[in-house]
Amino acid sequence: MKRNILVISRIVTFIIILFMYSNNCSAQLIILEPGLILTDVSNDGSIAVGHNNMENFIWTEANGVTFIGGVEPSFYGGQTKINGNGSLVAATRINPSNNLGELSSYDITNQTWTSHGSLGSSSQGSASSAWAISSDGSTIVGLGWVNAGSAHAIKWTEVSGIEDLGSTVSGQSTRANAVNNDGSVIGGWQDNSDGIRQGAIWTNGVQTLLTHSNNDPAAEVGTLSDDGLWAGGGGQGSANNFQAWKWSQSTGIINIGPSPVNGWRGTTTGLSSDGEIAVGYYRQWPGPAAFGRGFIHTESEGLVDLTDYAISLDIDVQGAILALPLGLSDDGSTIVGVTNNGSGFIFRLPLLGVEDHVFDSFSFYPNPVTNVLTFLNPEGIKIDTVSILSVTGQKINEFDTLQNINVSSLSTGLYFIRIQSGKNVYIKQFSKL
Known part of the structure; x- marks a missing residue:
């Protein structure tokens, strides 16, 4: 289990590196x-x-x-x-x-x-x-x-x-x-x-x-x-x-x-x-x-x-x-x-310049997920786009408002949520069971 967590962690780091171009970098x-x-x-x-x-x-x-x-x-x-x-x-x-x-x-x-x-x-x-x-x-x-x-x-x-x-x-x-x-x-x-x-x-x-x-x-x-x-x-x-x-x-x-x-x-x-x-x-x-x-x-x-x-x-x-x-x-x-x-x-491939404080209160659950991802945005951050990405960076779905997302049709594996708010980008991995 420890090895798997480390693998996922490093993959996440790698993918964040890959997506740096989406933040004007x-x-x-x-x-x-x-x-x-x-x-x-x-x-x-x-x-x-x-x-x-x-x-x-x-x-x-x-x-x-x-x-x-x-x-x-x-x-x-x-x-x-x-x-x-x-x-x-x-x-x-x-x-x-x-x-x-x-x-x-x-x-x-x-x-x-x-x-x-x-x-x-x-x-x-x-x-x-x-x-x-x-x-x-x-x-x-x-x-x-x-x-x-x-x-x-x-x-x-x-x-x-x-x-x-x-x-x-x-x-x-x-x-x-x-x-x-x-x-x-x-x-x-x-x-x-x-x-x-x-x-x-x-x-x-x-x-x-x-x-x-x-x-x-x-x-x-x-x-x-x-x-x-x-x-x-x-x-x-x-x-x-x-x-x-x-x-x-x-x-x-x-x-x-x-x-x-x-x-x-x-x-x-x-x-x-x-x-x-x-x-x-x-x-x-x-x-x-x-x-x-x-x-x-x-x-x-x-x-x-x-x-x-x-x-x-x-x-x-x-x-x-x-x-x-x-x-x-x-x-x-x-x-x-x-x-x-x-x-x-x-x-x-420089690291993505994410302004973490913008998304301090933002989260989603459950993770891993079987059916629906639910988002929590208590501070009402203005969201421009919400995307689901494969680990190769290909866009699977994109939404122009924050909403709960049904992911039941996705194959089992690792994916990423990418959320754009102005110049700030939030990227987190999630596992589909």
Whole structure:
């Protein structure tokens, strides 16, 4: 029951985000110049980071793109990531003391880089690379070379420095791709003896390998929820027809699909703070990643094409396809990634600005409901419209006066009441039994 309540609560938050355009606060799609690739975003969506295959950059709405140095991931490895409050960037840069690419961090306030070391070896100019940073900024994870042909997942903290997470298969490589809020849970991959790259979770340093229900290995983990209870990944595995997925200890693999095109492969690249909202993409394999289709997924609505969703919000996508979502803010309000023409995008869904005091005395009952919803408006608030909405935002009914509503014809499920009073909007969920 507690889990169900949490699911409904997060869905409500998500839907309220979706309906922000109804309060003169439009959904926003910002598309950067081609070649500016966005890979992560702060908890509230206000700061995004990425690279241009030469160096890293920070983006804010006020200042646009600010380049900060570092090196391109395509040669040195890694991803450009940002911590929760937007103060610290994790990326790879050349350590000036040894001229090797190393896992590093950039302090946005002080505008300074710090290299954090390696496992003592290197391969083709790379000693280590940064792939993720914890929301609290305490932990950076990635890959460190143990010899020229083998690498291990690594973890850096201020207290312990670089730690080797090792490999449970002798002579095989591992990598850390994701980390939860406080660094206690890390996600990535473990190479098996047969060459298959299997999804792995390290909880306080102890590795768990992920499998599908038939015990075939799951693909690598690419993202974790902040609470560390959910992982997301995909990209390989005929066991689930190459679908994107999310995983928890209690549920196992939950497929996110099916693919919009037969034969395409999917992966989950971002999760909200508790794992209820997921973003990712499906794409042809083999083939350019930017020719894929991005998606957004909730437990109630399933998979929704991200470009189609943007268009449904009356957003001008400028002819672009939101092909590769690569990051999702913890609050679920902002998605960043790459369009089909190689431009970074910020798809922002700011929270609805509801003036709660206007509706302090307003309510309805019963909830859950079987037949009739009854409304209480003791202060006589002037009501412009009353609407019943599906969880996808489609209008089912609309009334221009406040009246009791017979909902007996609705199918069992979750719905929303939306009431407009001037510029003020009241949105609450209700369950139809």
